[in-house]
Amino acid sequence: MPKPLDPAAAPATRRMRQHAALVLREAGIGVALVLLVAVFASLSPIFFTSNNITNIFTQIAINVILAVGMTFVILVGGIDLSVGSVMAFCAVVAGTVLKAEGLAESTAIPLALAASVAVGAVCGLANGAISAYWGIPSFIVTLGMLNVARGAALQWTQARTIYEFPDAFNNFGSATVLGVPAIFLVALALVLLGWFVLNRTVFGRLVYAIGNNEEAVRLAGHNTRLIKIAAFVIAGVAVGIGAVVYMTRLTIASPILGIGFELNAIAAVIIGGTSLSGGRGSIIGTLLGACIIGVLANGLILIGMSDFLRQMVTGAVIILAVILDVYRARLTRRAA
Template sequence: MNVEATGLAQTAFTGRKKLSFKSVLREAGIGLALVALVIIFSVTTEHFLTANNITNILTQVTINLVLAVGMTFVILIGGIDLSVGSLLALCAVVAGKAISLDVGVPMAISLAVLAAVLAGTVCGLLNGAISAFWALPSFIITLGMLNVARGAALHISDARTIYSFPSEFNAFGSMTLYGIPVVFLVALMLALLAWFVLTRTVFGRLLYGLGNSEEAVRLAGHSVFWCKVAAFTICGFTAGIAAIIYMARLNISSPIAGVGFELNAIAAVIIGGTSLSGGRGSVLGTLLGAFIIGVLANGLILLGLSDFMRQMITGVVIIVAVILDHYRAKYTRN
């Protein structure tokens, strides 16, 4: 590797450390925005800070947080995954079929979890492999997978919702620990694991490097192909986990589940400060972004706004977040 190439690689892989102070400021700003929302809704609504409503917020945030954690890996490398909502539906249907097998309750639940995770992981792997091998935009590939997964979910289920899950499985969706939903704790542990991978492993540094410069990763002797495949595979894996949580919460497995979930996940990641161009962002920011979306949705419902108004306001927040990302990118280049 020549001197110029070495410098390029070092810039890509150490960029995250150089921006650590700016990253802290960014996440602090997102945290302050979340605190401001909490204060506003606490003052303007009567039941926002009640124990029941806080539990509701944690439960409502869970699925989006799980999907957003996986989406963070993809967006960090400069990609996008539009298929996660449809993958959730496919994974839920596959798991619903598995849990209906007459093999005993413990075995059926184990098979359902395994089937959901495996289905999501395989689809994510295909997204990454096709996009990376032919150097195609992930936007197009995952848009195609969105339709493939949705069609497969409808075909496997005969376009019918699957009901009647074991009570042991349903109990998981409503279980709490010291007032905190267990499903949220699962999502939080997944976020902590993702944080560790991105901040404490070579693989995590490679993903940041890939988002800054593919050429730097290649010159450093690492496989760009397998890094991309791994990022999309993780995103598919989290879609499988989200499907199980969805089933446990609602006690159904629907082929039309997850419509629009991919947009909420992307919004959480972008609001959380991860750059759409890749190379900058964190799981902590994604966690805060998911909470901003969840708190905003909950507070607007308590204010009595219509579904149309809530969609409009959420859309405005996303647009503002993208504009801020544009200026963040200019700031970090200076």
């Protein structure tokens, strides 16, 4: 006669299955990345040169930073289409602080970073609060913020570009540490911080829980609105950091920068295995997804593919990732 199952062991068993599925999903994304690298390395002799590897790390750094914040939003079942525009607004505010008269470099640089992060956090707070308290889909709210932030950036500068920043600020964008771009190390630091929050804190567990079953979390006594708002604020903070990092690379602050960046961030999150319906995914998967996008873009350029065809290929990869996500969700439901 089979031994009856212990009901208390069911949640632990379920968590073990979910963790195993997550590891397998990330392993699959990693294998896809390795295969992509192998293909381009065989097609282009300069793909594996140190200069090109450094270029790839530099190019994906901003997308990784934005995608880390986007992961939190998508995990709670939301979406943020305002990322690129908010980034431009953060940049011009930070640029204004850097150009303020009477401020020493040692003071202006941290103040600019603080101002950029504050602007991003306020925009994220507005997105999250309106969506959570009025029950408006985040797609609509952030679409409105996209226009508000872009218009604010243009109004702030009268559509002018801000430039001539301190040398110490500009030099960071081209600095390397043991051959690795400093801005990529910033992105990696945010990935590690995001991983810790999602996997080692109560808040992180609640983020996943809301994406899976928001009503159950609410009935358990948690304020789901505040948690969802916090996810949007985290995304805004990531945008503020990304804006300053991008400024160090371009050495300018333009009110038109960041156009389309939200799509790249969303693509990295989806390709990395995070479900659009929320509740499933990881920061490590997001990092791998951003790497796939960066390697794909770089490799297609090296083999001489035109801009138009590159856009078509990238779009096809995103669609394929969404289709795979649908199939993964079906398999997960059957396994449960």
